[in-house]
Amino acid sequence: xxxxxxxxxxxxxxxxxxxxxxxxxxxxxxxxxxxxxxxxxxxxxxxxxxxxxxxxxxxxxxxxxxxxxxxxxxxxxxxxxxxxxxxxxxxxxxxxxxxxxxxxxxxxxxxxxxxxxxxxxxxxxxxxxxxxxxxxxxxxxxxxxxxxxxxxxxxxxxxxxxxxxxxxxxxxxxxxxxxxxxxxxxxxxxxxxxxxxxxxxxxxxxxxxxxxxxxxxxxxxxxxxxxxxxxxxxxxxxxxxxxxxxxxxxxxxxxxxxxxxxxxxxxxxxxxxxxxxxxxxxxxxxxxxxxxxxxxxxxxxxxxxxxxxxxxxxxxxxxxx
Numbered sequence: 001x002x003x004x005x006x007x008x009x010x011x012x013x014x015x016x017x018x019x020x021x022x023x024x025x026x027x028x029x030x031x032x033x034x035x036x037x038x039x040x041x042x043x044x045x046x047x048x049x050x051x052x053x054x055x056x057x058x059x060x061x062x063x064x065x066x067x068x069x070x071x072x073x074x075x076x077x078x079x080x081x082x083x084x085x086x087x088x089x090x091x092x093x094x095x096x097x098x099x100x101x102x103x104x105x106x107x108x109x110x111x112x113x114x115x116x117x118x119x120x121x122x123x124x125x126x127x128x129x130x131x132x133x134x135x136x137x138x139x140x141x142x143x144x145x146x147x148x149x150x151x152x153x154x155x156x157x158x159x160x161x162x163x164x165x166x167x168x169x170x171x172x173x174x175x176x177x178x179x180x181x182x183x184x185x186x187x188x189x190x191x192x193x194x195x196x197x198x199x200x201x202x203x204x205x206x207x208x209x210x211x212x213x214x215x216x217x218x219x220x221x222x223x224x225x226x227x228x229x230x231x232x233x234x235x236x237x238x239x240x241x242x243x244x245x246x247x248x249x250x251x252x253x254x255x256x257x258x259x260x261x262x263x264x265x266x267x268x269x270x271x272x273x274x275x276x277x278x279x280x281x282x283x284x285x286x287x288x289x290x291x292x293x294x295x296x297x298x299x300x301x302x303x304x305x306x307x308x309x310x311x312x313x314x315x316x317x318x319x320x321x
Contacts, residue, residue, distance in 0.1 A: 001043070002038065004039060007057065008035070009059040013061070016061075017060065018060050022058040023068075026050075027055050047078065054070060055070070057069055079111060079114070079165060082108060082167040085167065087102070087103040090171055091173070092145060094175050094178050095144065098140070104136050107159045117160050118160075120157055123154040124153050127143060128143040128144075151175050153175065156170040156171075157170075179210055182207060182214055183207050185206050185268040192273075192274060194276060196244070197243040200236075201272060214260055216259075217259070225239070226239055236256070247309070251272065254270055281305045284303060284304070288302075
């Protein structure tokens with residue numbers, strides 16, 4: 001609908017002239033309003049489609065005599081903003097290394113010869129991605145894609161043309177799950193009473209960010225032979241017939257391994273403390289087993305006792321003929 005030009009006519013008689021559009025390849029794009037030429041209502045020119053428009057005008061005098069003339073209207077180029085951004089791929093495996101390419105960016109711009117720059121401006125994944133010199137969306141330096149934390153991060157990308165006009169578009173990146181090794185093993189107890197052969201020590205739990213079912217095994221430790229995993233697979237026991245002895249060793253070392261459904265593993269060392277249990281004395285000795293007759297009240301022997309705990313012992317006579 002824009003004003004194109006004022007129209008003037010030449011008439012030898014000085015008649016008042018009226019003007020009309022009577023032809024031209026692009027006549028439908030124009031209209032005459034009095035003595036002005038306009039683009040028709042709702043019609044605009046597009047330099048990228050056609051750089052010159054042809055219209056034929058006619059001047060008519062008061063007696064109906066006419067003169068026609070063809071005009072070529074040039075369409076000057078005006079910088080226009082980009083209209084779209086595309087990303088060649090939007091899927092990425094979790095834990096991908098810094099600089100791994102998500103996809104290549106390209107733009108749609110009515111000004112085909114324009115140059116463009118790209119930037120990440122917002123989105124839940126704005127801290128995870130950046131754009132490299134090759135107009136590729138890549139994993140940002142120091143960033144870590146984690147399916148379990150954010151499976152579908154969004155990133156809003158802005159393209160700016162050489163004239164400073166811009167266009168924003170938001171993309172969703174699908175982060176695909178990759179099986180990861182277990183990350184921890186925990187025991188709900190780290191002590192065992194001495195002298196309790198084959199006893200239960202602790203329940204075993206493991207942490208796996210994929211939620212995999214874990215199996216547990218004993219793979220090392222100085223005292224590995226003293227332990228076993230229960231038939232249920234989730235408890236640590238002393239092995240059958242094996243008991244700990246505080247007086248021999250106060251701490252037992254064992255290394256457990258957690259294995260997920262894909263065979264990925266995690267190992268952890270544990271120290272199981274042996275709790276002291278008071279034990280009965282195990283022997284009494286006399287340093288003499290004879291006494292002279294007729295020696296009333298005579299000293300017979302010194303008494304010593306053996307106690308695994310090193311307790312102070314008291315002695316009494318409890319029997320005998």
